[in-house]
Amino acid sequence: MRSAFVDALCEQAARDERIFLITADLGWSVLERFATAYPARFLNVGVAEQNMLGVAAGLAREGYTPFVYSIATFASMRGYEQLRDGAALHQLPVRVVGIGGGFSYGHAGPTHHALEDLAIMRSQAGVTTLAPADSAQARRALSVVADVPGPVYFRIEKEQLPDIPTLAGRFALDSPELVRAGKDVLYLATGSISHTVLKVADQLQRQGISAAVAIQAHLSFRSSQALCRLLSAYPRVISVEEGTTAGGLGSLAAESIAENGLATQLSIQGIRGFFSHGGSNEFLRSRHGLDPTSLAKVAAQWSHRKEAA
């Protein structure tokens, strides 16, 4: 996905001369195409994320749209206060691109697992927080937010993933996108784990459970009418995110339900503990209940309880 994102950024930079790309010395073999095409708008600031966010705010103050690029942990956390005091406070169009959220950097170990990036970004009212599910949606999101005056955080998956055919690259701010119809339960996912969730729905269908799937790529600060409408259409919702359960998509769904008095029951699936270990992405996801079998069980158990009652 990151390559597709950089390709899309190159295309956008051809039309939009405000765009700068800044890296804190990560992105080898990915960013060269931008650096070659637009050398005057490419900056490697060295391994210095705090300064990178400050420089980006300054450039944005002079009318540019800087994209700052790093692994999601470093992009979101090392310069967080700088993003808050700079681009968020001044509402400047800085775009933070965090590569590989969740367990994407599995074997790299816990320092490289961005588990709370979405939650901390969402807690800034002035930051538009996005976790596109696939490359086509990322591309669309990039163009939708081109003129958003304040900062945007993009969590972009590292690996190449196929596009989700039923999503067809749709993206709108605030809005969930329904990608699979169903009536018993709704899985509400964000980011690349949406691919897993679609497999879960297929699996449940074989067990006689009809699961809908929607993708909420924009983790907005406040709940939206579109999300509330969707949530209220299902008796049970299971939110799925490859991130901490506090503050991210599950929280957004819970706030939407509670504040609007919806009758929907919610189960929040995500990362509940703090410490992770090294391991393959699949191993770590399954350790935290984010594998297809565990995620399917949530709906199946719900369904059994209903029958028992």
Added chain:
Amino acid sequence: MGLQNTVLPDDLRSLSTRMRRRIIEQSLESNVGHIGSALSITDILAVLWTEVMRNPGGDDPDRDRFILAKGHAALALYSILRERGQLSEEQFHTYCKDNTLLNAHPEYGLPSVEVATGSLGQGLSVGCGIAYGLRQRGSPGRVFVLVSDAECNEGQLWEAVMFAAHQRLKNLIAIVDLNGMQAMGSTESILHLGSLSNRFAAFGWKSIEVEGHEHTALRNAFHAGLADSDRPTVFVARTALGKGVSFMENRLEWHYRNLTPALAQTALQEMEV
């Protein structure tokens, strides 16, 4: 060119005195501290804003930019803005009152404040970005960033120092307010940095030491130092916390303490115009 080269040294001295009186009077009125830090940069601001920077604080896209990275000395900035007529008397008196834009640290939204500051170590990085952007679009505008010596404890500041040197940002100028004091003691006792001038120079900056309360020395140093620089320049200005008020000078407590009417009266008597 605005007010450049129009102020005589005698005028600068009286400008600084008026600023100091404003700092004392307004601190008392608003019952807010950080007086010592404001007094230590008064002379630097008086020279910079009248004789060095081009059209500061306006909306000319090619103006020189000023960032008060040591945001806790904001009252000194408001004082020079008031003296230049860039703040009204009424606005000035809203300092630290409810719903004001004149807080203890400069807030974005107040005309003439380029960047909100208050969290130390960030101002020079933003200054780097602005300087890079100005150069990119071919503007002659320069960026002046006033940092404190204690602020040089922050790692981010040195990230910015390295970046500016590598990018040869000759339109970036840092001024270090070397008053030797920080929140809980002397800079030497808390985190000894040796010669800051040497440290900046070691990273590739043009480094100039200057007496931070001598108007003529400051003016001459700025004019000579900025005449033909091919890299970022730092002016390390030797100052005293609380300069101009005998009972505040180099006294740690005046980093935070508030004034009483009696103390304010004593201070003002020392600075008759």
